[in-house]
Amino acid sequence: MSCEISVMGEGRSSLAGELCVFHAAALKPRLLAIATAGVDQEIDLAQVSEVDTAGVQLLLLAKREAARAGGRLFYVNHSEAVLEALTLLNLAPDFGDPVFMPAEKREFR
Numbered sequence: 001m002s003c004e005i006s007v008m009g010e011g012r013s014s015l016a017g018e019l020c021v022f023h024a025a026a027l028k029p030r031l032l033a034i035a036t037a038g039v040d041q042e043i044d045l046a047q048v049s050e051v052d053t054a055g056v057q058l059l060l061l062a063k064r065e066a067a068r069a070g071g072r073l074f075y076v077n078h079s080e081a082v083l084e085a086l087t088l089l090n091l092a093p094d095f096g097d098p099v100f101m102p103a104e105k106r107e108f109r
Contacts, residue, residue, distance in 0.1 A: 001017045002017050002023050002026075003015060003016070003019050003020070003023040003026075003027050003048075003055075005027060005030050005034065005043075007034070011039060011040055011041050011042060012041075012043075013034055013042070013043045013044070014046070014047060015031075015045055015048050016047035016049075017047070017049060017050075018048075018049055018050040019050065019055030019058070020051065020052040020054060020055050021052055021053075021055075024057075027058065028058060031058060032061070032062060032065055035065050035066040035069070035073050036065050036066060036068070036069035037069070038069050038070050039071045040071055040072045040073075040074070041066065041071060041072070041073050042073075042074045042075075042076055043062075043073065043074070043075050043076070044077045045077055045079055046077035046078075046079050047079065048079045048082050049079070049081055050081050051081050051085045052085070053085075055085070056085055056086070059075065059095070060091075060094065060095070063095065076097065078097075
């Protein structure tokens with residue numbers, strides 16, 4: 001399965017599929033074009049089924065380039081795969097986006 005980016009409306013897009021090394025090079029130009037539009041952008045990550053370090057690097061790059069272009073990039077609705085990668089790499093604070101664990105995955109004591 002590839003990774004696709006879809007524009008859902010002005011300032012809002014979504015990623016779906018495997019955000020991994022096999023698809024990062026093909027996704028990079030389109031993601032950076034969206035990120036560097038110079039306005040605030042929101043990218044929904046709910047449909048990301050897999051992510052590896054290449055995918056995480058691409059997300060960080062897009063966020064940095066958005067700021068450089070005078071806009072802000074927000075990631076929302078982080079999928080379980082994205083949450084696992086950010087937790088494993090201890091990078092959630094570097095993204096600066098609110099990250100919420102789905103209720104069905106929380107452990108209550």
